[in-house]
Amino acid sequence: MDASLTPTPSAGTPLLQLRGISKRFVQPVDLAGKIANLLGAHNAPAVVQAVSEVDLDIHAGEVIGVVGESGCGKSTLGRIVAGINPPSAGEVSYQGKKLADMTAAERRAYGLGVQMIFQNPMASLNPRMRVLDIIGEAPVVHGLVPASGMADYVAGLMRQVGLDPDYGQRYPHQFSGGQRQRIGIARALALKPQLIVCDEAVAALDVSIQAQVLNLFLELRRSFELTYLFISHNLGVVGHVSDRVLIMYLGRVVEVAPTEVIFSRPNHPYTQALLSELPTLDTQRRDYQPIKGEMPSPLRPPTGCAFHPRCPHAMPRCQIELPPLRTLATGHLSACHLNDAAPATPSLTS
Ligand code: SF4
Numbered sequence: 001m002d003a004s005l006t007p008t009p010s011a012g013t014p015l016l017q018l019r020g021i022s023k024r025f026v027q028p029v030d031l032a033g034k035i036a037n038l039l040g041a042h043n044a045p046a047v048v049q050a051v052s053e054v055d056l057d058i059h060a061g062e063v064i065g066v067v068g069e070s071g072c073g074k075s076t077l078g079r080i081v082a083g084i085n086p087p088s089a090g091e092v093s094y095q096g097k098k099l100a101d102m103t104a105a106e107r108r109a110y111g112l113g114v115q116m117i118f119q120n121p122m123a124s125l126n127p128r129m130r131v132l133d134i135i136g137e138a139p140v141v142h143g144l145v146p147a148s149g150m151a152d153y154v155a156g157l158m159r160q161v162g163l164d165p166d167y168g169q170r171y172p173h174q175f176s177g178g179q180r181q182r183i184g185i186a187r188a189l190a191l192k193p194q195l196i197v198c199d200e201a202v203a204a205l206d207v208s209i210q211a212q213v214l215n216l217f218l219e220l221r222r223s224f225e226l227t228y229l230f231i232s233h234n235l236g237v238v239g240h241v242s243d244r245v246l247i248m249y250l251g252r253v254v255e256v257a258p259t260e261v262i263f264s265r266p267n268h269p270y271t272q273a274l275l276s277e278l279p280t281l282d283t284q285r286r287d288y289q290p291i292k293g294e295m296p297s298p299l300r301p302p303t304g305c306a307f308h309p310r311c312p313h314a315m316p317r318c319q320i321e322l323p324p325l326r327t328l329a330t331g332h333l334s335a336c337h338l339n340d341a342a343p344a345t346p347s348l349t350s
Contacts, residue, residue: 013096014057015227016081016114016195021090023051023076048298050076052251053090058195063221063228065238065259067274068248069295077248078197078231082116112142115188119200121180125172131158131183132168139190157186160223161216178209185216195227202237214240235274239263244331247271250298250306253325257332267334269311305337313338 025048033043051073058064058081066074079085080092083099092099094110102110118124125134135157136150145153155165161182172180181201188196198217202210218241220226232238238245238259245262247255247270255268266272273291293310296302302309308318318337325333326340 012059014093015060015095016058017091017093017096018054018056018081019091019093021051021054021056021077021080021087021092022049023073023080023085024049024088046299049251049301050298051080051087054253056246056253058227058229060194060227061221061225062244063230063242065242065245066229066231066248067233067235067238067245069233071250071295071298072248073251073298074231074248075199078116078199078229081195081229082114082197083111084116108142112144112191113193114195114197115191115193116197116199117181117184117188117201119203121177121184121204122172124184125180125187127172130169130171131163131175134172134183135168135186135190138187139192142191144190144192153190154186157189160189160220161186162212176209177205178213181205181213182216185213185220189220189224193226195229197229197231199231200233201230203232203234210237217241235262236278247274250296250301252306252335253333254307254336255332255334256325257334261329261332265332267328267332267339268307268336269313269338270307271334273310305335 027046027048029037029043029045033041037043054077056064066077068074076085080087083092094102094113097106099107099110129137132151132154136145136154139145139153140147140150151168154168158165158168163179163182163186167175172183175183181204184201201217202213205213214237217228217230221228228241230238230241235245239262242259244256244258246253247262247268249270255262255266255271257265257267262271263275266275270291277291291310292312296306296309302319304320305311305314305318305323308314311318315337321337323335323337323339325335327333328339
């Protein structure tokens with residue numbers, strides 16, 4: 001089992017815990033395939049292993065960045081954390097209790113306590129609803145705020161995210177992209193979450209607006225004592241906000257470490273390749289190999305280390321053996337055969 005676990009930044013029960021989380025999607029045989037099967041073909045359903053055996057502890061107040069190219073499974077992992085998609089295997093625990101053992105009330109608390117902010121704010125906001133209702137409807141429905149107090153509650157949240165409360169009567173299309181993302185943030189905050197999953201939350205914004213929204217996330221973390229799982233394809237963006245970073249490749253965690261370690265002492269060749277693509281004045285990084293080739297199809301993942309077709313250090317055994325995550329230093333784990341001298345990390349603990 002991969003262990004993405006790292007030492008706990010704080011003692012105590014993790015706010016959210018993943019153990020052995022895997023997710024597979026099965027694509028049924030289409031009509032043409034079924035017809036071909038009638039004629040003697042052997043088309044089988046396509047299986048995509050989106051996430052494989054991920055362990056993770058998320059502690060209250062932490063910001064964990066999840067980075068990888070499109071198709072690496074990071075968004076699927078985020079949706080599992082947010083309770084939107086169930087895992088195919090493994091256990092999710094919230095505040096020390098397994099989801100499978102939760103009462104209806106505990107599940108509701110989990111549903112409210114973990115919110116998600118999506119990449120495209122326009123697509124995630126109902127265009128026919130006023131901003132006042134977009135932000136205020138759910139807290140009223142869930143009894144967090146009386147209907148009579150909704151307008152004041154929403155006005156307070158709009159101020160917190162940098163929006164003029166007078167705009168509450170407007171519709172999403174009347175706002176800029178950055179403002180719409182602020183509406184999405186206010187909508188998530190309205191349910192008084194403890195953990196917010198941000199899935200490419202600034203990717204659709206102009207660079208200058210990205211910086212503003214990232215700073216807003218950091219301000220809100222302090223104001224609301226929030227915990228974030230911050231998902232992005234951009235290591236630079238994640239490095240700006242995260243306490244530690246988890247690197248994913250083709251559904252598996254390949255490296256996890258405190259943010260400063262990822263940037264100063266990256267171990268995995270994939271992490272090094274991601275770093276090499278960041279604009280930097282740091283000449284120490286000039287030896288890194290730029291990432292080459294395309295992410296393999298999850299329908300036909302390579303054997304052994306999935307990164308071997310693109311890895312400048314690949315050895316014959318890399319095509320056969322899956323490298324386990326090994327502990328290189330406190331809180332720093334990497335899955336590469338070049339680390340064979342390091343002890344293999346057992347399943348996670350905190
Ligand atoms: Fe490269 Fe082999 Fe390490 Fe994979 S296990 S990252 S192919 S050296």
